[in-house]
Amino acid sequence: MLKFTEDHEWLAMEGDVATVGITRHAAEQLGDLVFVELPEVGAVLEKGGAASTVESVKAASDVYCPLAGEIVAVNEEILADPSLINRSPQGDGWFFKLRLANADDAAALMDEAAYLALVG
Amino acid sequence: MTLTEDLRQTPLTAFNIAHGGRMVSFAGYEMPVQFPDGVLKEHLHCRAAAGLFDVSHMGQVILRPKAGRVEDAALALERLVPVDILGLKPGRQRYGLFTAQDGGILDDLMIANRGDHLFLVVNASCKVEDIAHLRAHLSDDCEIEELTDRALIALQGPDAEAVLSVLAPEVVDMRFMDVADVTLLGVSCIVARAGYTGEDGYEISVDASHAVALAEALLADMRVLPVGLGARDSLRLESGLCLYGHDIDAATTPAQGALEWAIQKVRRTGGARAGGFPGADIILPELETGAARRRVGLRPDGRAPIREGAVLFADESGGEPVGRVTSGGFGPSVNAPVAMGFVATDHSGTDTPLFAEVRGKRLAVFVSPLPFITQRYKRS
Numbered sequence: 001m002l003k004f005t006e007d008h009e010w011l012a013m014e015g016d017v018a019t020v021g022i023t024r025h026a027a028e029q030l031g032d033l034v035f036v037e038l039p040e041v042g043a044v045l046e047k048g049g050a051a052s053t054v055e056s057v058k059a060a061s062d063v064y065c066p067l068a069g070e071i072v073a074v075n076e077e078i079l080a081d082p083s084l085i086n087r088s089p090q091g092d093g094w095f096f097k098l099r100l101a102n103a104d105d106a107a108a109l110m111d112e113a114a115y116l117a118l119v120g
Numbered sequence: 121m122t123l124t125e126d127l128r129q130t131p132l133t134a135f136n137i138a139h140g141g142r143m144v145s146f147a148g149y150e151m152p153v154q155f156p157d158g159v160l161k162e163h164l165h166c167r168a169a170a171g172l173f174d175v176s177h178m179g180q181v182i183l184r185p186k187a188g189r190v191e192d193a194a195l196a197l198e199r200l201v202p203v204d205i206l207g208l209k210p211g212r213q214r215y216g217l218f219t220a221q222d223g224g225i226l227d228d229l230m231i232a233n234r235g236d237h238l239f240l241v242v243n244a245s246c247k248v249e250d251i252a253h254l255r256a257h258l259s260d261d262c263e264i265e266e267l268t269d270r271a272l273i274a275l276q277g278p279d280a281e282a283v284l285s286v287l288a289p290e291v292v293d294m295r296f297m298d299v300a301d302v303t304l305l306g307v308s309c310i311v312a313r314a315g316y317t318g319e320d321g322y323e324i325s326v327d328a329s330h331a332v333a334l335a336e337a338l339l340a341d342m343r344v345l346p347v348g349l350g351a352r353d354s355l356r357l358e359s360g361l362c363l364y365g366h367d368i369d370a371a372t373t374p375a376q377g378a379l380e381w382a383i384q385k386v387r388r389t390g391g392a393r394a395g396g397f398p399g400a401d402i403i404l405p406e407l408e409t410g411a412a413r414r415r416v417g418l419r420p421d422g423r424a425p426i427r428e429g430a431v432l433f434a435d436e437s438g439g440e441p442v443g444r445v446t447s448g449g450f451g452p453s454v455n456a457p458v459a460m461g462f463v464a465t466d467h468s469g470t471d472t473p474l475f476a477e478v479r480g481k482r483l484a485v486f487v488s489p490l491p492f493i494t495q496r497y498k499r500s
Contacts, residue, residue, distance in 0.1 A: 034160070035423050037479075055424070057159040057160055058350045058354075
């Protein structure tokens, strides 16, 4: 099940664990990324808490935690090569895996059609 | 894209949009921050081949001496600018500063001797104040005319000479900071061999009605890509060049800004035309004694860019701030983050370790010489 937020993140749900990344639209808007900072594995984050930072040549942008939960894995490959996010934002360029505090929370998020309608 | 603000357009706004520019508000103008290739590729392409920039938002001003002698205009402008303008030969330009009574910098600018008049290029964000300042102080000696019907196009990069010489072979013979009338596509333009990237290149002042034709002709050369404000900023930062309002401002003196080189000996204490500009009593002694703080290059130790506003400390924890970052980002050609900022002079030596506070963490940085890249001006 693929879900989206208004903050341009995607969540791929497997049981109560969401793989989280930024959308293709967000990656295009940010431009070539040169640095990424990821949360610590084990960090417990609230919905809307600062989870990651991505930086282009020009600017730094925060990536927010889409739902409350615990970070259970991070994508070390994007630390070594942030351009992977631009090349594959909704695939190999994922950011982290989040064990949701409440697995039902994801149901309220947008599906792909609703997200694509939002970004036009 | 629609912009809700009432923004001014340049003669090249439609050209920028037609070539895919992502338009933003900058200094009251609708300007391209980047083109479809993006900041990173635009930056690298400019250092590898050539980039085309619309810088028409900048102010172009003529100072015409009322008595007809360009020396009168030079001496008049020396009352506002602490540089040797009388000694500037026809066909040459140099960097200058408007200073304030308290020693601060009101703007930085380029000043060209055009034979019978002076030609100035000033920052877009300051041009209204600059022109008022010129009118208030120089109107007895000079006619002051803002050229509002001209575009300014920068062509920068190692291939700039080869590209522009297709239209005008004589530009090959110009050297860094030469200014000449050059006919391009049948139209007389003012061409300076200068720029804001650290690369060789030209800045071309062209009548607004011919700007699009000239820009299209330059861009039609396979070696040229359009470059937006984003890469213009990363190019000038790597080259150690100041951005007014960020690295220097009204609260910064020339010595604090590490711009001593811009004040020639003849205007300094003991020189034939020492002083005689606003703030001389503060600016000139400071050239001898040094300032309490100084603009330096900063080289972050890690990969995280350190941006404008980050506070600098001497220690990894505790202590009072010793400085502040004024420009910072990622340097595509350096392939690492680069920054500049002010530090207390006793922390300004090359390789001094400092810490920049970013998102609550103190990241190691080292004071670095400027520029971060080798400037490739054609000096001979």
